[in-house]
Amino acid sequence: MCRAADTFETAKAAADAVRVTYSKNKPNVESDLKADDDPAVIETTYGPEHRLQSERGDAEAAFASAPVKLDQTYVTPSETHNPIELQGATAIWDASKLTLYEESQAIFNMRSVLAQMFGLPKENVRVITKFVGSGFGSKLWPWTHCPLAAAAARQLGKPVKLVLSRKMTFQTAGHRARTQQRVRLGATPEGKLVSLLHDYVYERSMLDNYHENCGEATSYHYSVPNLRVKFGRAKRNIGTPSDMRGPGAVPGLYATESAMNELADQLKIDPVRLRVLNEPKIDEGLGIPFSSRHYLECLELGAEKFGWSKRTPEVGSMKRDGLTLGWGMAGASWIAARFAAEANFELRDDGTARVACGTQDIGTGTYTILAQLASLKAGVPLDKVEVALGDTSLPEGPVSGGSMATGSVVPAVFDAADNAIASLLTIATTTPGSPFEKQKPDDLAFETGRIFVKAGAPAGGIPFADLLRRANLRLVTGSGKSEATFGEKKPKFSTHSFGCHFVEVTWQPEIARLRVNRVVTVIDAGRIINPLAGRNQIEGAVVMGIGMALLEHTSYDPQNGAPINSNLADYIVAVNADVPSIDVHFLDYPDKVINQLGARGIGEIGLAGFAAAITAAVHHATGVRVRELPVKIEDLLTSSILS
Numbered sequence: 315m316c317r318a319a320d321t322f323e324t325a326k327a328a329a330d331a332v333r334v335t336y337s338k339n340k341p342n343v344e345s346d347l348k349a350d351d352d353p354a355v356i357e358t359t360y361g362p363e364h365r366l367q368s369e370r371g372d373a374e375a376a377f378a379s380a381p382v383k384l385d386q387t388y389v390t391p392s393e394t395h396n397p398i399e400l401q402g403a404t405a406i407w408d409a410s411k412l413t414l415y416e417e418s419q420a421i422f423n424m425r426s427v428l429a430q431m432f433g434l435p436k437e438n439v440r441v442i443t444k445f446v447g448s449g450f451g452s453k454l455w456p457w458t459h460c461p462l463a464a465a466a467a468r469q470l471g472k473p474v475k476l477v478l479s480r481k482m483t484f485q486t487a488g489h490r491a492r493t494q495q496r497v498r499l500g501a502t503p504e505g506k507l508v509s510l511l512h513d514y515v516y517e518r519s520m521l522d523n524y525h526e527n528c529g530e531a532t533s534y535h536y537s538v539p540n541l542r543v544k545f546g547r548a549k550r551n552i553g554t555p556s557d558m559r560g561p562g563a564v565p566g567l568y569a570t571e572s573a574m575n576e577l578a579d580q581l582k583i584d585p586v587r588l589r590v591l592n593e594p595k596i597d598e599g600l601g602i603p604f605s606s607r608h609y610l611e612c613l614e615l616g617a618e619k620f621g622w623s624k625r626t627p628e629v630g631s632m633k634r635d636g637l638t639l640g641w642g643m644a645g646a647s648w649i650a651a652r653f654a655a656e657a658n659f660e661l662r663d664d665g666t667a668r669v670a671c672g673t674q675d676i677g678t679g680t681y682t683i684l685a686q687l688a689s690l691k692a693g694v695p696l697d698k699v700e701v702a703l704g705d706t707s708l709p710e711g712p713v714s715g716g717s718m719a720t721g722s723v724v725p726a727v728f729d730a731a732d733n734a735i736a737s738l739l740t741i742a743t744t745t746p747g748s749p750f751e752k753q754k755p756d757d758l759a760f761e762t763g764r765i766f767v768k769a770g771a772p773a774g775g776i777p778f779a780d781l782l783r784r785a786n787l788r789l790v791t792g793s794g795k796s797e798a799t800f801g802e803k804k805p806k807f808s809t810h811s812f813g814c815h816f817v818e819v820t821w822q823p824e825i826a827r828l829r830v831n832r833v834v835t836v837i838d839a840g841r842i843i844n845p846l847a848g849r850n851q852i853e854g855a856v857v858m859g860i861g862m863a864l865l866e867h868t869s870y871d872p873q874n875g876a877p878i879n880s881n882l883a884d885y886i887v888a889v890n891a892d893v894p895s896i897d898v899h900f901l902d903y904p905d906k907v908i909n910q911l912g913a914r915g916i917g918e919i920g921l922a923g924f925a926a927a928i929t930a931a932v933h934h935a936t937g938v939r940v941r942e943l944p945v946k947i948e949d950l951l952t953s954s955i956l957s
């Protein structure tokens with residue numbers, strides 16, 4: 315029988331009094347990853363996965379006979395999400411009803427899990443998340459503290475708040491899996507790819523089966539007739555890995571884009587040109603067209619904004635103000651799709667509108683985006699829109715993950731608004747004294763907040779608030795929903811966002827100082843609904859990319875298996891002083907396959923490929939090829955490039 319203490323001091327004293335005896339085994343936190351003996355199809359948190367992920371042609375044979383070959387292994391470390399706001403839950407019971415306040419990226423999933431664990435009907439569990447102080451994926455799924463807070467609150471009969479310490483989040487709130495990825499590229503001397511082999515292994519915990527899908531972008535990113543993508547897993551005595559910003563594709567593209575850069579150097583071809591030479595016409599992995607792909611235009615614009623044509627390829631050949639410059643670039647891609655979403659829309663008699671959707675704002679601007687959508691549909695200014703989200707008592711909204719929240723909510727909100735407007739037009743034709751009493755709803759239109767006769771103009775109509783007051787109605791409401799496209803078995807289009815990064819580093823060999831000096835990033839993510847919030851997302855991802863390339867890694871203690879650097883002094887993330895000016899450009903081509911506005915959503919793509927651009931720039935400046943992240947100062951001490 316468990317007992318909960320009723321003060322923090324009692325709990326601490328009790329915890330200190332616990333004496334545990336256990337038999338000791340040496341933990342396995344071995345950093346070299348060899349694939350365990352797993353079957354060809356494995357169960358994962360994303361469902362069953364074939365370890366042979368993608369295959370076309372005969373990649374082995376084509377590689378063996380390729381005139382030019384590259385065979386390298388790239389390593390990315392375990393990385394731990396470090397949102398400034400820690401994980402925490404506040405649980406409150408009212409008889410058999412549980413309310414949980416939690417900074418969750420997925421409140422409806424949290425509700426389902428808690429209902430299942432506590433044997434409650436779903437309607438007895440309410441999860442509320444009004445704001446999230448960042449998550450990066452660490453708050454996508456419920457961790458142990460959530461049910462513990464609920465269980466303690468139930469036993470004590472009073473509300474319980476449980477906040478993890480920073481140290482705990484390193485063990486029990488997920489992290490990005492360490493990966494070891496062998497990439498083999500075969501090419502003609504002219505730079506046409508003939509073979510691509512991507513074999514990767516990632517770490518997992520003893521008990522979980524989270525899938526780090528490093529091969530997600532490999533099969534479609536470039537045109538190559540012979541390809542094979544295969545993965546394996548290696549069990550370690552660590553907390554389970556989980557999604558971290560750009561899961562799978564971010565470590566994956568670091569490896570494949572690094573290989574492309576190395577191949578370009580080997581062929582003495584400009585790395586931009588190598589990519590142009592291998593641009594596919596369709597998604598060759600799935601054999602279907604892209605919904606909207608403007609990768610070449612990203613490369614062209616990025617090269618132009620950066621001044622790439624001035625690059626001299628020889629290592630250490632570029633100098634400015636006594637510093638050695640290194641220039642590097644890489645491509646980016648990220649999946650685009652929709653989760654299922656429901657929304658509610660209200661037009662009210664005071665001329666305001668309300669939009670409600672049980673999704674979350676994780677600092678990415680979801681409140682603002684929903685207000686923009688509502689303002690667009692209701693024809694009222696932004697300050698007359700109320701946005702409600704982050705509560706499971708609202709219509710079920712999507713997970714704030716995969717950069718898919720925006721793309722998912724657009725059709726649901728539009729559907730809800732259209733239904734509210736349809737009701738409004740019916741009210742207009744049925745309300746005694748309405749100027750439209752004798753009309754049919756089909757003869758009416760709604761624009762800029764006014765109801766008017768289709769044949770006429772908005773100015774000739776009346777504001778919706780006037781009609782509602784005349785009808786003696788407080789409000790008119792509409793519900794809307796949209797289906798998921800994520801996980802579709804037979805998609806007609808390959809839906810992805812694209813982009814590229816151009817990076818300048820400065821290198822001072824005398825003091826072994828490497829700085830990221832300049833970044834140009836171009837993103838093709840469909841229609842950008844809010845350029846300010848959008849740019850901020852990409853800038854944030856680039857900052858995280860600087861951390862990924864140069865700073866971040868979680869080290870495990872071989873003595874006890876625990877993370878050693880489990881605090882913000884020792885786990886180093888990029889801060890303002892590490893970050894130069896970041897020049898972000900959007901192409902802004904609407905992708906109507908995703909939704910009516912053509913917005914694919916952004917957030918993760920800015921991190922994809924970025925580390926490969928940095929390591930290429932580091933090589934250009936120093937002559938050192940680093941294939942295990944992060945790049946450390948000691949890696950560069952062997953640089954032969956002296957001032």
Ligand code: MOS
Binds near residue numbers: 450451452716717
């Ligand atoms: Mo992101 S890892 O989908 O929060």
